[in-house]
Amino acid sequence: MENSQKRFPENFLWGGATAANQLEGAYNQGGKGLSIMDVVPGGKKRLGIIKDPDFDFKIHSDKYTYPNHDGIDFYHTYKEDIALFAEMGFKCYRLSIAWSRIFPQGDEAEPNEEGLKFYDNVFDECLKYGIEPVVTISHYEMPLNLAVKYGGWKNRKLIEFFEKYADTVLERYYKKVKYWMTFNEINSAFFIPLFSQGFVNKDPKAGKQDVYQGLHHQFTASSLAVKKAHELDKNLRVGCMIIYGTSYSYDCNPANQWANLEESRMFNNFCADVQVRGKYPSYINKVFKRENIKLDIKAGDLELIREYPADYIGFSYYMSAVRAADPESMEKTNGNLLSAIKNPFLKASDWGWEIDPTGLKIALNELYDRYQVPLFIVENGLGAHDVLDDKNEINDEYRIQYMRDHIDAMAEAVESGVDLMGYTSWGCIDLVSASTGEMSKRYGFIYVDIDDEGKGTKKRYPKKSFHWYKKVIETNGEEV
Ligand code: BG6
Secondary structure, three states, rough: OOOOOOOOOOEEEOOOOOOOHHOOOOOOOOOOOOHHHHHHHOOOHHOOOHHHHOOOOOOOOOOOOOHHHHOHHHHHHHHHHHHHHHHHHEEEEEEEEEEHOOOOOOOOOOOHHHHHHHHHHHHHHHHHOOOOOEEEEEOOEEEEEEHHHHHHHHHHHHHHHHHHHHHHHHHHOOOOOEEEEOOOOOOHOOOOHHHHHOOOOHHHHHHHHHHHHHHHHHHHHHHHHHHHHHHHOOOOOOEEEEEEEEEEEOOOOOOHHHHHHHHHHHHHHHHHHHHHHHHOOOOOHHHHHHHOOOOOOOOOHHHHHHHHHOOOOEOOOOOOOOOOOHHHHHEEEEOOOOEEEOOOOOOOOOOOOEHHHHHHHHHHHHEEEEEEEEEEHHHHHHHOOOOOOOOOOOHHHHHHHOOOOOOOHHHHHHOOOOOEEEEEEEOOOOOOOOOOOOOOOEEOOOOOOOOOOOOOOOOOOOOOHHHHHHHHOOOOOOOO
């Protein structure tokens, strides 16, 4: 019997994803203020530098380079770049708004009109081609002033500042943008609170208290954004956004199984448990007791979180993780913000991120089983060293293979009944890496001629994967 079942729903949102601070450049143009990412140096050591308690939130051009300052200059080239996305047939484009373009210091009374106008232009350009913008309100970025003067998200005043910013962009763009997400990879706070919460951990104990308090403020602020969006138009969809790293126990030793369950639940599920189920999960009481965490929760916060949960779960998936009760002695591999125990069954990317398409199928099933809300894969992809040959072509067959395997895994999850809204591959045009600040860690379908020192012609070249992805979209994922 012929199987006429389609692999993906008809209105599936195929596209690509980027973040303002990694591609726009123009870090001090158009009235933009400094953001925390503007003071983060480039290079493989950047995560170590910003985790140092003495990190001073200042630019040191004599010592470091700052690739995010120029990005790939999307601020000036967005028309040409969006035209290339349209050529691939993108149904949607996930991008973020730079908070510091709208409120340069974060605490002023009035927004910066020039910043607002820029995103009007970007969204209009997308809509011209029928590309649906999918907007992250805050992607690893806040005005630097909010980190330095107020201490970032651990300060409750941030709820007020974010609410003002979110209300401003929701009111301005709600007729152009239907799909929103509040905080990129909100659970990354457990590893890099500077990126998502705007602070460094001076004392590890105080650090945890601050992270959870900061998360509580973010949960509350996120629900305020859901409330506002639904008041403007009940059809708007506002998602939460988490990193999901499918988690395996090292072996069948019950002690390792238990360690895996506890750690994975905290990392993969805690934020979504609050943001989607609308309440703090019962297991958190034990964690708070053990860590001596005392949350300051004000009247009305829990009601707000309960009444305005996220409409869908956006998540990034790059790799899985292996966990054990006593991981110290085990061989490690690098990963997306975390290093984990090496999995002998998997190959890894040039940066040590283990490639595991089956892990994506598991992620989709686990998330859907637990939450029963639509899912949106808003980041996935392969960071690799691409080489422009003498004909100015890039044969990135390795990327095609990576994505083919992941798309097949998605199709299998959809077949099992998972409600999957779309797929936006990460860094659809080459951009600055978040963890290393390198240009040479490339994810795009479009090569951008800029090197790690920021030198190059900035010219764009479609890679082999560009033509392949166009076909995938054209056939709605039937042909990969
Ligand atoms: C995600 C982030 O963690 O991974 C992106 O949301 C980031 O901002 C992406 O760029 C890939 O990570 P990296 O470090 O390779 O750029």
